[in-house]
Amino acid sequence: MKVYEYLTSYNIKPSVQRIAIMDYLLKHKTHPCIDEIYLALSKDIPTLSKTTVYNTLKLFVEHGAAKMLTIDERNACFDGDLSRHAHFQCKVCGRIYDIPLEEKRDEEAESMIQGGFTVEEAHRYYKGVCPRCAAGNAQKS
Amino acid sequence: MKVYEYLTSYNIKPSVQRIAIMDYLLKHKTHPCIDEIYLALSKDIPTLSKTTVYNTLKLFVEHGAAKMLTIDERNACFDGDLSRHAHFQCKVCGRIYDIPLEEKRDEEAESMIQGGFTVEEAHRYYKGVCPRCAAGNAQKS
DNA sequence: AAATAAAATTGTAACAATTACAGAATTTGA
DNA sequence: TCAAATTCTGTAATTGTTACAATTTTATTT
Numbered sequence: 493m494k495v496y497e498y499l500t501s502y503n504i505k506p507s508v509q510r511i512a513i514m515d516y517l518l519k520h521k522t523h524p525c526i527d528e529i530y531l532a533l534s535k536d537i538p539t540l541s542k543t544t545v546y547n548t549l550k551l552f553v554e555h556g557a558a559k560m561l562t563i564d565e566r567n568a569c570f571d572g573d574l575s576r577h578a579h580f581q582c583k584v585c586g587r588i589y590d591i592p593l594e595e596k597r598d599e600e601a602e603s604m605i606q607g608g609f610t611v612e613e614a615h616r617y618y619k620g621v622c623p624r625c626a627a628g629n630a631q632k633s
Numbered sequence: 634m635k636v637y638e639y640l641t642s643y644n645i646k647p648s649v650q651r652i653a654i655m656d657y658l659l660k661h662k663t664h665p666c667i668d669e670i671y672l673a674l675s676k677d678i679p680t681l682s683k684t685t686v687y688n689t690l691k692l693f694v695e696h697g698a699a700k701m702l703t704i705d706e707r708n709a710c711f712d713g714d715l716s717r718h719a720h721f722q723c724k725v726c727g728r729i730y731d732i733p734l735e736e737k738r739d740e741e742a743e744s745m746i747q748g749g750f751t752v753e754e755a756h757r758y759y760k761g762v763c764p765r766c767a768a769g770n771a772q773k774s
Numbered sequence: 775a776a777a778t779a780a781a782a783t784t785g786t787a788a789c790a791a792t793t794a795c796a797g798a799a800t801t802t803g804a
Numbered sequence: 805t806c807a808a809a810t811t812c813t814g815t816a817a818t819t820g821t822t823a824c825a826a827t828t829t830t831a832t833t834t
Contacts, residue, residue: 505801505810505811507800507801507810507811507812509811509812510811525791526791526792527791539812539813540812540813541812541813541814542792542813542814543792543793543794543812543813543814543815544811544812544813546791546792546793547793547811547812560706562703562704562705562706563703564703565701565703565709565821566790566791566821567790567791567792568706568791568792578741580745580750580752583753589750591741591745592741593741594740594741599735600719600732600733600734600735600757600759601759604721604732604759607764608763608764608767609721609730609759609761609762609763609764610761610762610767611721611759611760611761612724612760612761612762613759613760613761614758614759615756615757615758615759615760616741616756616757616758617755617756618741618742618745618750618752618754618755618756619752619753619754619756620750620751620752620753620754621750621751621753622749622750623748623749623750626749626751646781646782646830648781648782648783648829648830650782650783651782666820667820667821668820680783680784681783681784682783682784682785683784683785683821684783684784684785684786684821684822684823685782685783685784687820687821687822688782688783688822706792707792707819707820708819708820708821709820709821775834776833776834777832777833777834778831778832778833778834779830779831779832779833780829780830780831780832781828781829781830781831782827782828782829782830783826783827783828783829784825784826784827784828785824785825785826785827786823786824786825786826787822787823787824787825788821788822788823788824789820789821789822789823790819790820790821790822791818791819791820791821792817792818792819792820793816793817793818793819794815794816794817794818795814795815795816795817796813796814796815796816797812797813797814797815798811798812798813798814799810799811799812799813800809800810800811800812801808801809801810801811802807802808802809802810803806803807803808803809804805804806804807804808
């Protein structure tokens with residue numbers, strides 16, 4: 493299985509729950525929060541505990557297999573896409589969009605490293621209103 | 634008084650509490666959280682309620698007189714510096730540093746606007762270890 | 775200046791996201 | 805198969821934030 497090896501490549505011991513959660517992350521680019529993942533997977537794994545979802549995502553982030561987004565004030569979101577990209581959250585519907593970044597070096601990060609900082613994460617995000625909502629098709633996701 | 638007019642310029646009716654909170658924000662570039670502000674000002678204003686600090690900062694953000702940072706997962710931080718700049722949070726001591734941004738246009742934002750997005754906020758931040766902590770002088774702030 | 779209305783502040787209670795923790799279940803390794 | 809280690813579960817505790825009603829303060833009208 494594919495996700496199985498993906499997890500092991502990050503030194504994460506696979507389990508039914510971990511595979512299901514990573515699989516969900518890789519297949520749903522919606523930047524889901526804990527609850528979304530929990531509710532979706534509970535259908536297949538009825539015994540799933542929300543604590544496990546918390547623990548597992550924390551594990552993923554620690555092993556570098558997922559990223560945590562703190563764009564949304566209310567709750568943390570998670571991203572299985574590890575490529576360099578920015579995010580945009582619509583203030584109306586709450587959706588988080590992926591925004592491609594021009595491939596160019598990050599001068600700020602470079603000068604920080606010069607200044608003695610160790611840079612482990614770089615986040616960039618925007619907020620505003622998405623085209624969908626601007627068009628009046630506002631709908632809570 | 635200076636802060637008084639500063640508040641009115643943002644259409645915020647000044648009060649003892651609001652002036653004290655804005656004054657604290659302008660004088661302390663530490664990106665304080667609610668609790669830091671509350672604890673610091675309680676000494677001068679013993680009747681101050683934490684709810685007031687919450688309400689007031691929400692008001693400031695709505696009127697564009699302050700910015701809320703969601704870098705720290707545990708609690709929101711606030712910044713009275715409205716100029717364009719990035720932030721760096723040290724994972725060891727938790728300090729949030731200001732990082733100057735080269736003055737150049739934000740191509741990503743521009744292309745998003747082209748794509749129909751309304752961009753109201755742009756955030757950029759980094760995480761890692763600061764020089765102080767790297768040198769071993771780790772100390773929780 | 776007194777009375778009234780409006781706005782701001784306070785404190786408690788409710789709420790929601792997250793974490794701690796101990797017991798149950800599962801996996802691993804002899 | 806049995807013991808040890810790991811993972812998972814569910815409840816309880818914790819914490820940041822918000823709702824709300826009562827009180828206080830400020831502004832307005834008479």
